[in-house]
Amino acid sequence: SACLADKGERLKGLPFVGSLLPIEAPVQASMSLDVENKNQLSYAPMTMQADVDLAGHAYTAMSNVASEPTADQSSNARRLSVKTPLEHFTSFQRGDSRLTGALLVGSLMLEEEGELTLECGSTYGAAVLLPQVARSAEWPQFLTFLAIRSFIFLLLGMSVQFYLLHLLSREENVLNLFAGQMHLCDFGQGVRGPSGSIATPPRTYDFAQWVSRSFARDSLKALFPSLADDIDASMDAGEYALESFLARWVCCFVFMIATFQELIAVLRTCWLLYVIPTNDEPWICCQPGATEVSWLDRVAVRIAGMPALWKMLYSVFLVLPKFGIWKLCCQTGIGYLMETSTIEGLIVNSVALAFILNIDENLCATLMSEPVRVLMSKCESYKLYDRSQQENMSNSEILQRFSTKQRLENISARELCRWLPGKLFASVLVTFIFMADYYSRNCYTQDGVRVSRPLFLPKDNDQTMWETLLPNFFVMEAESEPIWTMPED
Secondary structure, three states: OOOOOOOOOOOOOHHHHHHHHHHOOOOOOOEEEOOOOOOOEEEOOOOHHHHHHHHHHHHHHHHHHOOOOOHHHHHHHHOOOOOOHHHHHHHHHOOOHHHHHHHHHHHHHHHHOOEEOOOOOOHHHHHHHHHHHHHHOOOOHHHHHHHHHHHHHHHHHHHHHHHHHHHHHHHHHHHHHHOOOOOOOOOEOOOEOOOOOEOOHHHEEOHHHHHHHHHHHHHHHHHOHHHHHHHHHHOOOOEEOEOOHHHHHHHHHHHHHHHHHHHHHHHHHHHHHHHOOOOOOOOEEEOOOOOOOOOOOOEEEEOOOOOHHHHHHHHHHHHHHHHHHHHHHHHHHHHHHHOOOOHHHHHHHHHHHHHHHHHHHHHHHHHOOHHHHHHHHHEEOEEOOOOHHHHOOOHHHHHHHHHHOOOHHHOOHHHHHHOOOHHHHHHHHHHHHHHHHHHHHHEEEEOOEEEEOOEOOEOOOOOOHHHHHOOOOOOOOEOOOOOEOOOOO
């Protein structure tokens, strides 16, 4: 790749190239100059990648000192059996764009098949990884106690999450009834509100303001019954109504997007427990040939098979509680947002409620020890694809499969459905499911508008665990007489 000067002059740029050789991995190369034919250069590279790397480093400096080759030099270069480094580099730059695109498409499609990983930043992932690592090492004291602590943190995280969600559910389903708060349902501008009048923008209030104005009006009417008509005419309590239906729908969808990742984690954990072998396989192994590195670097941590008993324990005590907490968070959160009438409250609550599902990650980041975080960061994923088939494919097969068949004119209905945003549709579907659950439990249709069901005071101010988890099947005991019903026309 270098040009030769007059007879007897040394090859320009050769010391610079030699100084770059130690930068990369050891490369063995030799360059010799025939004394009789000063223009002929023989080069014996070990690998083409070494040629490309070497030429890439040397190209800029060499171009500043090299001159244009003569006709004899070009003729001699064509007679060389091996390309020079710069010719390899130029050929690499001018690579077939179709083949490059096919390689890119093939690698991305391969990655789309996915890989399964543990939740490395969560107490759930630590509770899966540490017991298996301890089992693979035959239960040494250090790893055993780390595994026990991971279960303690897992139980702590689930308990805090469930307790906070239980308090929100109790506030919504019990304490609000004692305050006389009816369900918001579709009370909004342009429809009749809980007082029986049409709600308009100047007469729309949240529940606290509406109940205070109603209390002041009703108190004056009780003190001065003879002036009841005058009080009604001069004191308008307004209506308890929703400020914006569009804001409600958007905020419910944003909340579900924030919680949908938790559902994906649950499904991926279920799929991981299903696809890994039901065998007593080690989750740690010693990497061969790694004798000059630290002890930790010599150990590889990977996802492997586990006995059936462990799969059963994880399914019952990890997957099911995690799914139950996600379902309770979505049901309680959607109910809380549906009962929020102001735009400001909708926006703030849609972001704040998803924080409950991140408590396990905060516990892991704060309370987990450094060895646990190191092990979780070293854990390799479980790949669902095999690269051997792609590595054995020829260039023509790669072009046929990932270039020709990938043209837009060859798209089929099946391929079109495959590229639709499935997670987006699933998020919208889950949002509608929980919103429909809220309407079915708390509202009924009157004159084409969903209004609140009659309010009955509960006999107890507490709520059991089953009434919190499954409110559709375990209904609280209540009084027989309602404290509020929707006024008739």
